Amino acid sequence: MTKYVLCRPEGGINDMLCQIGICIRYCLKFDRVLVIDSANTNVFAEPFGRYFTIHYPRLKLEPDPEAFLKLAEVKRLTLFPDTAKLRHDGWPFPPPDKKYRTSEYMVCRESKANHEADVIVHHFPGGGRPDPKLLRSIRLTADYARTIALRWRSMPKPYVGVHVRNTDYKSDPEVIAPIIRRYQHPVYLATDSADAQRLVKAMGHQKVWTSPIPDFGGNAIHKTPVSVEEKSRLNRLALEDLIMLGLAEKVYVSNPHSGFSDLAKSLNAKQSMVIDWFDREHVGTSFILKLRLNWLRNMLLRVLRH
Numbered sequence: 688m689t690k691y692v693l694c695r696p697e698g699g700i701n702d703m704l705c706q707i708g709i710c711i712r713y714c715l716k717f718d719r720v721l722v723i724d725s726a727n728t729n730v731f732a733e734p735f736g737r738y739f740t741i742h743y744p745r746l747k748l749e750p751d752p753e754a755f756l757k758l759a760e761v762k763r764l765t766l767f768p769d770t771a772k773l774r775h776d777g778w779p780f781p782p783p784d785k786k787y788r789t790s791e792y793m794v795c796r797e798s799k800a801n802h803e804a805d806v807i808v809h810h811f812p813g814g815g816r817p818d819p820k821l822l823r824s825i826r827l828t829a830d831y832a833r834t835i836a837l838r839w840r841s842m843p844k845p846y847v848g849v850h851v852r853n854t855d856y857k858s859d860p861e862v863i864a865p866i867i868r869r870y871q872h873p874v875y876l877a878t879d880s881a882d883a884q885r886l887v888k889a890m891g892h893q894k895v896w897t898s899p900i901p902d903f904g905g906n907a908i909h910k911t912p913v914s915v916e917e918k919s920r921l922n923r924l925a926l927e928d929l930i931m932l933g934l935a936e937k938v939y940v941s942n943p944h945s946g947f948s949d950l951a952k953s954l955n956a957k958q959s960m961v962i963d964w965f966d967r968e969h970v971g972t973s974f975i976l977k978l979r980l981n982w983l984r985n986m987l988l989r990v991l992r993h
Contacts, residue, residue, distance in 0.1 A: 691720045691749070691764075691806045692795060695728050695775060696735075698812035699909050700925060701946030703731060708818030710809050711746055713795035719807070722749040724756070727775035728810075730909055732918050738831045738926055743824040759806060767804035775810070814946040816953070825964055832969040834923070835930050840974075842896055844981060845988055846873035848935030848955065850928075850948045853880035855907035858942035860886045866939045867892050870992075875935055877928035877951070879908045883941075898924040929954070933961040934978065936985045937993050958982045 692714050696706035707723060714721045725735040734752065741748055749755045756773055766773070795809045827835065847870050849863050860883040867874060867887055873894040876887055881902035887895055900921070903911045908921055929947065932938050933954035940948035954961050962978045 688805070689720055690718075690804075691722055691755070691759075693722045693724055693755075693773070693806050693808045693810075694795075695724050695808070695810035696812075697728050697730055697810065698814065699730065699947055700929060701817065701950040702812050702814045703735075704817035704821060704950070705813060705815050705946075706809070706811060707735075707741075708821045710795045711743055711818065711821060713807075713809075714747065715745055717801040720747040720749050722752050722755050724752045724775075726752065729775075730812075731922060732915075733922050736828070737919075738828055738922075740826045740828060741821070741824050742826060743820060746824075764805035765803070766806050766808055767802045768808070771806075771808035771810075773806070773808075817950065822954070822957075823960055823963070826966055827964050827969070829966070829969040831923070831926070832965050835927060836965070836970045836974055838927055838931060839934060839978075842875060842931070843873040843894065845936040845984060846875050846896070848875045848877065848932040848938040848951065849940075850932060850938065850945070850951055851876070851878040851880055851883040851941040852945035852948055853878070853883055853941065854903075854905055855910065856942050856945050858945075860941060862941045863887075863939060864890065867895070875931050877932055880905075898928055900924065930961060930964070934958060934981065936988050958985065 692710050694707055694710040696703040698706070703725065710721055713719070723735045725731045726733055736750065736752075759773055795807065847866070849866060851860050851863055852858055853860055860880065864886075867890055871892070871894070873896065874892065876884065876895055876897040878884060878897065879900065881900060882905070884897055884900070887897075900908060909925065913921065929951055932951040935955060938952050938955040940952065942948055959982060962975065962982060965975060965978065967975055
C-alpha cells in the first residue's frame with residue numbers, strides 16, 4: 688500500500704525549502720510519496736505548485752495536494768503523530784507546548800525509523816541551508832516564469848541586488864547606504880521594510896527598482912494576516928525578489944542572519960542554476976540565451992568592480 692509524507696513547511700521561503708528538503712530525504716529513505724501542502728500553512732498559505740514544480744531524482748511527488756487530502760479522508764488513512772489532522776485548523780503556529788515543538792510534527796527531521804501510519808504529518812518551521820539537490824531540481828511554472836521574465840526584461844542591466852531585512856529580523860538600513868552611493872548604475876532593492884524603501888528614496892539615487900510592498904509598521908510582511916488575494920500578491924513579489932537577486936551582478940545584504948538574504952546570496956553565486964529554473968518552452972530560447980550572456984557578464988563584472 689502506498690504511504691505518504693504530508694509536508695506542511697512553515698516559515699519564510701528559505702525555511703519552507705529547508706523543510707521540504709528534509710521531507711524529501713525521508714521519502715526517499717522509506718519509499719513514501721511526498722505531498723507538499725503549503726496551502727494549509729499559516730505563513731505561505733498558498734499551493735507551492737502555483738509557482739514551482741520539482742524534478743528530484745527518484746522522488747515520488749503527489750501533484751495535487753487537495754485531491755490527496757480528499758482521498759485520505761475518504762479512505763480514512765492513518766496518521767502519525769496521532770494528534771495530527773489532515774487539514775490545518777488555523778491555530779497559531781508554532782503552539783507553545785515544548786513537547787510539540789521538540790518531537791511531534793517534526794517527524795522527518797527527528798526520526799531515523801519508518802512508522803506504520805499511512806500518512807506522516809511533518810508540520811514545522813526551521814531554516815538553515817536548503818538541500819542543493821532540491822534547488823537544482825526546481826522549475827518555475829509556465830505562468831510564473833513568464834512573470835519573472837517580464838520583470839527581468841524591464842530591468843536595466845547590469846544591476847546590483849540589495850536585500851534589507853528589517854522587520855522580524857532587525858538591521859540598520861544605513862548598512863547598505865555606501866553600496867547605493869557607490870554604484871550609480873541600476874540597483875534592485877528587495878526588502879520587507881517600507882522604512883528602508885523611504886531611506887533609499889531619500890538618498891536621491893535615480894536608478895533604484897523595488898517592489899510595491901505594504902507598510903505594516905515594522906511587522907513582518909509574511910507573517911501579517913491579509914486577504915487571500917493580498918497573500919498571493921505578496922508571495923509572488925517575495926519570490927520575484929528572490930529570483931531577481933539571484934540574477935543580479937552581485938548581492939549585498941543588511942542582515943547576514945536572514946535566511947532569505949543567505950538564500951539570495953547563495954543563488955546569486957550559482958546563477959546558472961537559477962537560469963535552469965526557466966523552461967525554454969515557457970520563455971523561449973532567446974530569453975535563456977540572454978540570461979546566460981548576462982551571467983557571463985556578471986562574472987566578469989564581479990572581478991572588475993567588487
